Amino acid sequence: xxxxxxxxxxxxxxxxxxxxxxxxxxxxxxxxxxxxxxxxxxxxxxxxxxxxxxxxxxxxxxxxxxxxxxxxxxxxxxxxxxxxxxxxxxxxxxxxxxxxxxxxxxxxxxxxxxxxxxxxxxxxxxxxxxxxxxxxxxxxxxxxxxxxxxxxxxxxxxxxxxxxxxxxxxxxxxxxxxxxxxxxxxxxxxxxxxxxxxxxxxxxxxxxxxxxxxxxxxxxxxxxxxxxxxxxxxxxxxxxxxxxxxxxxxxxxxxxxxxxxxxxxxxxxxxxxxxxxxxxxxxxxxxxxxxxxxxxxxxxxxxxxxxxxxxxxxxxxxxxxxxxxxxxxxxxxxxxxxxxxxxxxxxxxxxxxxxxxxxxxxxxxxxxxxxxxxxxxxxxxxxxxxxxxxxxxxxxxxxxxxxxxxxxx
Amino acid sequence: xxxxxxxxxxxxxxxxxxxxxxxxxxxxxxxxxxxxxxxxxxxxxxxxxxxxxxxxxxxxxxxxxxxxxxxxxxxxxxxxxxxxxxxxxxxxxxxxxxxxxxxxxxxxxxxxxxxxxxxxxxxxxxxxxxxxxxxxxxxxxxxxxxxxxxxxxxxxxxxxxxxxxxxxxxxxxxxxxxxxxxxxxxxxxxxxxxxxxxxxxxxxxxxxxxxxxxxxxxxxxxxxxxxxxxxxxxxxxxxxxxxxxxxxxxxxxxxxxxxxxxxxxxxxxxxxxxxxxxxxxxxxxxxxxxxxxxxxxxxxxxxxxxxxxxxxxxxxxxxxxxxxxxxxxxxxxxxxxxxxxxxxxxxxxxxxxxxxxxxxxxxxxxxxxxxxxxxxxxxxxxxxxxxxxxxxxxxxxxxxxxxxxxxxx
Numbered sequence: 001x002x003x004x005x006x007x008x009x010x011x012x013x014x015x016x017x018x019x020x021x022x023x024x025x026x027x028x029x030x031x032x033x034x035x036x037x038x039x040x041x042x043x044x045x046x047x048x049x050x051x052x053x054x055x056x057x058x059x060x061x062x063x064x065x066x067x068x069x070x071x072x073x074x075x076x077x078x079x080x081x082x083x084x085x086x087x088x089x090x091x092x093x094x095x096x097x098x099x100x101x102x103x104x105x106x107x108x109x110x111x112x113x114x115x116x117x118x119x120x121x122x123x124x125x126x127x128x129x130x131x132x133x134x135x136x137x138x139x140x141x142x143x144x145x146x147x148x149x150x151x152x153x154x155x156x157x158x159x160x161x162x163x164x165x166x167x168x169x170x171x172x173x174x175x176x177x178x179x180x181x182x183x184x185x186x187x188x189x190x191x192x193x194x195x196x197x198x199x200x201x202x203x204x205x206x207x208x209x210x211x212x213x214x215x216x217x218x219x220x221x222x223x224x225x226x227x228x229x230x231x232x233x234x235x236x237x238x239x240x241x242x243x244x245x246x247x248x249x250x251x252x253x254x255x256x257x258x259x260x261x262x263x264x265x266x267x268x269x270x271x272x273x274x275x276x277x278x279x280x281x282x283x284x285x286x287x288x289x290x291x292x293x294x295x296x297x298x299x300x301x302x303x304x305x306x307x308x309x310x311x312x313x314x315x316x317x318x319x320x321x322x323x324x325x326x327x328x329x330x331x332x333x334x335x336x337x338x339x340x341x342x343x344x345x346x347x348x349x350x351x352x353x354x355x356x357x358x359x360x361x362x363x364x365x366x367x368x369x370x371x372x373x374x375x376x377x378x379x380x381x382x383x384x385x386x387x388x389x390x391x392x393x394x395x396x397x398x399x400x401x402x403x404x405x406x407x408x409x
Numbered sequence: 410x411x412x413x414x415x416x417x418x419x420x421x422x423x424x425x426x427x428x429x430x431x432x433x434x435x436x437x438x439x440x441x442x443x444x445x446x447x448x449x450x451x452x453x454x455x456x457x458x459x460x461x462x463x464x465x466x467x468x469x470x471x472x473x474x475x476x477x478x479x480x481x482x483x484x485x486x487x488x489x490x491x492x493x494x495x496x497x498x499x500x501x502x503x504x505x506x507x508x509x510x511x512x513x514x515x516x517x518x519x520x521x522x523x524x525x526x527x528x529x530x531x532x533x534x535x536x537x538x539x540x541x542x543x544x545x546x547x548x549x550x551x552x553x554x555x556x557x558x559x560x561x562x563x564x565x566x567x568x569x570x571x572x573x574x575x576x577x578x579x580x581x582x583x584x585x586x587x588x589x590x591x592x593x594x595x596x597x598x599x600x601x602x603x604x605x606x607x608x609x610x611x612x613x614x615x616x617x618x619x620x621x622x623x624x625x626x627x628x629x630x631x632x633x634x635x636x637x638x639x640x641x642x643x644x645x646x647x648x649x650x651x652x653x654x655x656x657x658x659x660x661x662x663x664x665x666x667x668x669x670x671x672x673x674x675x676x677x678x679x680x681x682x683x684x685x686x687x688x689x690x691x692x693x694x695x696x697x698x699x700x701x702x703x704x705x706x707x708x709x710x711x712x713x714x715x716x717x718x719x720x721x722x723x724x725x726x727x728x729x730x731x732x733x734x735x736x737x738x739x740x741x742x743x744x745x746x747x748x749x750x751x752x753x754x755x756x757x758x759x760x761x762x763x764x765x766x767x768x769x770x771x772x773x774x775x776x777x778x779x780x781x782x783x784x785x786x787x788x789x790x791x792x793x794x795x796x797x798x799x800x801x802x803x804x805x806x807x808x809x810x811x812x813x814x815x816x817x818x
Contacts, residue, residue, distance in 0.1 A: 193638035274545070
């Protein structure tokens with residue numbers, strides 16, 4: 001079986017064109033899930049997919065399936081995919097690169113007049129980022145049954161708009177039932193969101209597993225009081241308690257060197273007015289490490305910090321876990337397929353772990369799944385500066401095309 | 410000249426009745442400036458004032474003037490007043506007590522059939538708290554010319570509603586020009602917002618001056634990046650920088666014992682989503698002390714903390730002052746009037762400084778002004794637990810009535 005190659009210029013053009021929807025002044029992209037911009041990007045994707053010979057179906061959580069039939073029409077499809085939504089400070093690659101690489105695969109298959117044995121489906125998953133609506137990987141998790149459809153549709157953004165309402169507004173509340181589509185395998189390519197490939201010089205990162213991540217909300221309760229006459233010794237300031245906790249969370253991740261991560265990126269403060277000592281803070285935080293035992297140790301340090309800070313600062317702190325993922329070992333046969341395909345294409349590769357979740361993570365339990373990375377020039381993502389070169393983008397799409405052909409032929 | 414006394418039961422009833430507008434489950438009051446609840450409280454006040462024989466005028470910033478003519482109709486009035494708005498975690502006394510004590514004075518004058526020589530005006534100032542619309546003491550500061558009317562009308566709340574629009578919605582965008590009313594004197598009574606009178610046992614606190622307070626916004630800038638793959642050593646986390654600063658601010662106030670105050674009660678975080686390391690934080694903060702030199706020293710420590718934290722945490726921090734008040738020395742003759750009136754009523758009194766601003770603070774530069782406190786049972790305010798006894802409320806209204814009679818007769 002020979003090697004096929006995508007049209008790298010066409011892939012880059014598509015990536016740049018769809019990146020103008022929600023483009024920011026600094027060249028990044030702000031395309032929050034189910035926003036008007038996300039709706040326009042989805043519409044453009046659907047048009048392109050139909051022009052590439054696909055039939056398009058949207059399910060009730062807004063996942064889009066662009067299908068190219070195979071000679072065995074009823075066989076489970078080979079699925080590829082990613083997401084079009086971004087965080088508020090997003091770049092032009094995270095998520096959308098995987099979708100555009102998949103689109104280029106579909107275009108190339110059409111151009112070559114190739115009919116595969118198995119159907120091929122390109123999926124756009126709804127709300128991977130979880131930035132506007134929590135939780136993240138929403139569309140893929142509803143698809144696999146990890147999250148109930150009704151629960152997901154009722155989640156709302158900070159202004160009170162629900163997922164269901166947002167889907168209707170942009171015309172992507174589909175009629176297809178969620179789930180029930182069988183996949184032979186699922187493949188996802190993504191830009192690396194850190195510096196490791198760039199540092200080590202390989203061009204493909206085969207994701208062999210994931211860090212373990214455990215997510216919490218810390219609720220810090222103090223006492224509202226006037227900021228002026230209330231003596232310092234009388235205070236129970238929830239923001240002072242939360243601040244001490246943020247510093248401890250930062251320290252816990254740093255103490256593990258390059259394998260540790262810890263974050264406290266989201267805060268809600270009540271009443272958050274200039275005349276009142278803060279009464280309550282809700283702080284979202286997480287700890288991550290490749291080793292599950294280390295995550296447990298980090299959690300233990302976090303709980304001890306909560307206890308000590310509550311005592312020292314005269315507040316109460318409750319820590320509640322609301323999510324976790326990993327550690328995951330990816331499917332070895334799928335990793336081997338990606339590795340062999342990279343070797344055929346003469347692309348140096350290395351094994352790598354993912355620290356972030358991706359749609360591929362919930363799908364891993366559903367069918368054989370592969371996730372692989374291309375290098376990031378800046379080592380940064382969720383930032384306007386996010387950048388991968390046209391050559392690296394072409395590399396990933398070539399691996400995707402040839403791996404799909406191997407699975408679907 | 411004899412001593413007159415208010416009807417304490419009627420005062421307490423009025424205080425409890427108006428406190429039901431915006432009443433919270435815990436017995437406090439949430440009546441944000443120019444909200445629907447504030448509108449209802451203002452309407453009730455206007456009805457009560459008219460029933461007490463006053464004519465009611467509303468100016469363009471919504472300040473309400475309830476006037477009782479004197480025999481010298483064109484002479485400058487003796488003014489009394491306070492505010493009806495509360496913070497989100499408010500109690501039933503802060504601000505509204507001064508208005509209800511003033512109403513009781515008007516009711517008692519009518520009941521006694523007394524016509525004073527000078528007119529008496531009871532003023533409800535708009536938005537003293539600054540909780541929904543910043544800055545605070547808005548109505549009184551526009552009245553004195555310290556803040557421009559257009560500037561004040563264009564301030565907006567977090568949902569984008571302007572002061573001008575909010576005034577129109579509740580029907581309190583008055584037609585009277587702002588300012589230009591001459592006052593012989595201004596008197597304001599308020600519940601103490603701290604524990605000093607309760608601790609020392611006196612029943613009237615004569616405010617002889619104020620703390621000095623200096624207000625800042627610290628803008629902490631980091632770099633947005635993905636919370637997962639971004640190595641801890643690569644991070645520039647604005648929330649970590651802000652948290653270190655909050656702890657330093659808290660330390661600076663505590664290091665001055667009972668005379669120091671420092672606060673960081675209001676925060677804005679961008680983008681404030683779970684997947685992104687915080688890029689920017691705007692932290693409102695202040696330092697206070699009775700001694701201006703100490704305030705300057707506290708500010709110097711704050712600026713040094715900003716410099717050091719920026720370096721240690723890999724962020725930039727800019728500190729911008731946006732407001733200050735004090736130290737103020739109140740009018741000695743007015744303090745003597747309050748002191749003598751308290752003595753006549755056999756009410757033990759002490760001199761006291763105010764740490765918070767009040768409408769009386771901007772008015773101090775406009776005409777001879779007195780501000781005096783009654784004890785707080787809980788030593789706390791801006792909290793549902795705020796409480797002063799009916800007896801203490803009656804004390805303050807008695808001082809107000811007799812001081813008004815001395816000034817206006």
